[in-house]
Amino acid sequence: MYTQALNSSDGEDRHVEDAARAAQFQARIDAEERIEPNDWMPPAYRKTLTRQISQHAHSEIVGMLPEGNWITRAPSLRRKAALLAKVQDECGHGLYLYAAAETLGSSREELVDAMLAGKAKYSSIFNYPTLTWADIGTIGWLVDGAAIMNQIPLCRCSYGPYARAMIRVCKEESFHQRQGFEIMLTLCRGTDEQKAMAQDALNRWWWPVLMMFGPPDQASQHSDTSTKWKIKRFSNDELRQKFVDATVPQAQFLGLTIPDPAMKQNEAGNWEYSAIDWEEFKQVLAGNGPCNRDRMAARRKAHEDGAWVREAAMAYAAKRRQRAALQAAE
Amino acid sequence: MTAANITVSETPLVLYTLRRADDALILGHRLSEWCGRAPMLEEDMALANTGLDLLGQARELYSYAAKVEGRGNDEDKFAYLRDVRQYRNLLLLEQPNGDFARTIVRQFFYATFADLYWRAMMRSTDPTLAAIAAKSEKESAYHVRHSSEWIIRLGDGTEESHRRAQVAIDELWAFTGEMFSVDDSERGLIDAGIAVDPAPLRPPWLKTISGVVDEATLVLPNNDWMQQGGRSGRHSEHLGHLLSELQSMQRSFPGSTW
Numbered sequence: 001m002y003t004q005a006l007n008s009s010d011g012e013d014r015h016v017e018d019a020a021r022a023a024q025f026q027a028r029i030d031a032e033e034r035i036e037p038n039d040w041m042p043p044a045y046r047k048t049l050t051r052q053i054s055q056h057a058h059s060e061i062v063g064m065l066p067e068g069n070w071i072t073r074a075p076s077l078r079r080k081a082a083l084l085a086k087v088q089d090e091c092g093h094g095l096y097l098y099a100a101a102e103t104l105g106s107s108r109e110e111l112v113d114a115m116l117a118g119k120a121k122y123s124s125i126f127n128y129p130t131l132t133w134a135d136i137g138t139i140g141w142l143v144d145g146a147a148i149m150n151q152i153p154l155c156r157c158s159y160g161p162y163a164r165a166m167i168r169v170c171k172e173e174s175f176h177q178r179q180g181f182e183i184m185l186t187l188c189r190g191t192d193e194q195k196a197m198a199q200d201a202l203n204r205w206w207w208p209v210l211m212m213f214g215p216p217d218q219a220s221q222h223s224d225t226s227t228k229w230k231i232k233r234f235s236n237d238e239l240r241q242k243f244v245d246a247t248v249p250q251a252q253f254l255g256l257t258i259p260d261p262a263m264k265q266n267e268a269g270n271w272e273y274s275a276i277d278w279e280e281f282k283q284v285l286a287g288n289g290p291c292n293r294d295r296m297a298a299r300r301k302a303h304e305d306g307a308w309v310r311e312a313a314m315a316y317a318a319k320r321r322q323r324a325a326l327q328a329a330e
Numbered sequence: 331m332t333a334a335n336i337t338v339s340e341t342p343l344v345l346y347t348l349r350r351a352d353d354a355l356i357l358g359h360r361l362s363e364w365c366g367r368a369p370m371l372e373e374d375m376a377l378a379n380t381g382l383d384l385l386g387q388a389r390e391l392y393s394y395a396a397k398v399e400g401r402g403n404d405e406d407k408f409a410y411l412r413d414v415r416q417y418r419n420l421l422l423l424e425q426p427n428g429d430f431a432r433t434i435v436r437q438f439f440y441a442t443f444a445d446l447y448w449r450a451m452m453r454s455t456d457p458t459l460a461a462i463a464a465k466s467e468k469e470s471a472y473h474v475r476h477s478s479e480w481i482i483r484l485g486d487g488t489e490e491s492h493r494r495a496q497v498a499i500d501e502l503w504a505f506t507g508e509m510f511s512v513d514d515s516e517r518g519l520i521d522a523g524i525a526v527d528p529a530p531l532r533p534p535w536l537k538t539i540s541g542v543v544d545e546a547t548l549v550l551p552n553n554d555w556m557q558q559g560g561r562s563g564r565h566s567e568h569l570g571h572l573l574s575e576l577q578s579m580q581r582s583f584p585g586s587t588w
Contacts, residue, residue, distance in 0.1 A: 085378075316482070
């Protein structure tokens with residue numbers, strides 16, 4: 001309250017002051033300085049980051065569901081323990097990211113409520129189903145692989161808490177990625193049935209994974225300001241190309257076929273892929289993917305079923321405070 | 331084609347080890363069912379963490395049982411290729427999760443027992459069992475703390491949480507007696523200083539349970555009828571469903587490596 005009063009200035013003055021601050025802010029960004037929670041920042045910067053970090057947090061939490069679908073059916077005790085630990089890591093990433101978003105002034109409750117109300121988005125990839133055990137390998141190999149491509153540049157993002165969160169998240173994600181690849185390798189060296197299972201999973205996940213990098217550069221809404229603010233350092237298409245180039249030799253090593261018969265390597269060494277079906281992306285984003293409704297229903301159910309537990313914890317904490325106050329007064 | 335059950339030669343030490351392994355696996359599996367569904371993210375992590383501890387205990391115990399048995403079985407064969415009648419876990423641990431209160435009460439009853447049990451087992455004349463116990467005791471000490479704190483919060487929280495916690499205690503109480511029972515097969519191992527005699531653990535168990543339940547403004551039932559059967563493979567109907575899910579891959583794709 002007091003600081004607000006001290007900082008207040010009227011009309012014309014404030015515009016001049018804000019313009020000066022914005023210039024100063026941009027100069028700091030250009031000099032690769034980190035912006036910290038108590039620093040001044042343009043409201044649009046705050047808004048963009050809150051949106052991006054909370055979407056990222058929601059994605060981690062919703063992302064627990066497709067993989068959680070296989071914890072109780074994992075084919076060996078070693079795989080079961082690894083998968084449970086992996087999904088637990090994702091929950092930890094979600095918590096960590098909500099905490100980073102909170103440094104921008106929105107509470108976890110507000111952010112979660114926006115997601116449950118369908119007002120905030122999460123990564124569309126989690127609206128696809130995990131039908132076989134090979135899907136768990138493919139998610140680790142490709143979905144986590146694509147996430148790492150996206151997130152490694154974010155370790156140098158201009159906003160300090162997000163950049164630091166990403167360093168830790170990326171370390172764990174690359175462990176998950178190797179684990180996923182190892183599941184695929186085991187399947188590909190297994191029986192014909194297992195190999196077919198791996199190929200089928202790749203066929204279903206390949207195109208949705210390419211969509212994870214977002215719309216093509218010409219159509220991306222947020223890129224320009226995000227680039228200026230050094231939240232984003234590479235374009236969607238650049239990251240997508242990098243991912244494809246890294247993945248093709250891995251698929252070859254596994255003996256799997258990428259479901260894009262027209263794909264070819266150009267003179268520069270890049271793998272040129274066929275046109276992506278952006279209509280499918282639009283439909284999934286609009287809520288019409290195979291699992292959008294199931295995912296939201298599962299999150300809402302967990303939230304609603306847990307309401308009485310959260311209330312009990314609050315009530316108990318309040319009672320304890322009251323008792324402590326009474327004791328202190330005696 | 332489906333994979334057939336394995337046969338196990340249940341010498342007293344194999345049986346004894348499998349019983350503890352099955353306890354840890356079945357409760358760990360139940361806790362893993364919570365993943366993505368807990369009342370808050372912190373609890374999602376805590377329940378997964380506890381589940382992982384238990385899975386780790388199960389794997390060590392199964393591996394030891396396999397070694398003692400020496401007939402080519404391994405942790406996965408024990409877990410995935412035995413049917414309901416071959417499972418040896420306590421009835422308490424296969425009970426469905428129910429609501430959060432029920433899961434916590436089940437955890438609280440078992441962890442309080444397990445902590446005393448592992449502590450006693452650290453003195454086993456069998457060095458492998460003593461080593462597994464030393465590691466497990468550290469884990470169960472945390473499980474006791476986590477579940478007792480929740481018993482108190484739920485019991486002394488709101489009217490609804492109090493009611494749910496009391497219902498869970500009343501419904502699960504009859505499964506607690508089995509933790510302290512001993513059959514002839516275990517008696518010999520107890521006499522040899524290999525196995526733990528659970529009977530003397532009941533008074534300290536009851537003391538801890540009563541203290542926490544009392545602080546939570548809850549009550550223990552007067553009913554002292556106790557259900558038995560898990561140790562000899564006479565289970566509730568719930569276990570078969572748990573196993574059909576747990577074992578589905580190994581049963582559908584016999585002999586594959588994953």
